[in-house]
Amino acid sequence: MKQTDTVSLCIPMKAEYVSIARLTASGITSRAGFDIDTIEDIKVALSEVLGKIIEKKPLTDRINIDFVCQSDGIRININIPDNIPDLFDNEDDKFALAIIRSLMDEMEMIKQEHIITMVKKLGKAV
């Protein structure tokens, strides 16, 4: 059975707090054993998702992020507010989606649970 540690972060739905989430991601992924380039990749991917959520001007005032540290990598779950049907529906969002898909090993939007989940495995740098 895999051992998992989960770190949860809740930030205000404001652009100025995205850098706080990046800093937190940096600390957690470093602790999880990722190299510096991969840590940067994870920070960028997380920042893209948070940026898109904030851009859509949701009605909720906070974003919840769970960093699930597993023996073989990390899973990041980000809660999407109910009133956002699709994060990447505009033409302008294509850069963000391309970046996230390229930098992370897995990315999935689970609409029923209002979650975006991203996975990065240890030892698989882009």
Next chain:
Amino acid sequence: MFELSTGNSDNNRYVISVKGEIDIYSAPGFKESLYQSISDVGQDIVLDCSDLTYIDSMGLGILVGVLKRVKEKGNNMIIRNPRSTVRKLFRITGLDKAFVIEEV
């Protein structure tokens, strides 16, 4: 946050240096400052990214907008010395083919 410094000239090209982070928070200010900086420029523009530590898709979108405006005037925009993390984003998004990227 970011800092923009302008006014240097290099082989008849207008050099703008950007320092810091461009993300969802700093992007609106970056866009305003950059558009203001290039408004009266009638030559190629070099954006020196040596000290640009972070840029996201919103920042890249701003650069594309600037590139379009510069090309409308018959000029070009050069991205100088991007760090590996920044350069990777240009590659992933295909923007390394739209911009001239130079290392000096």
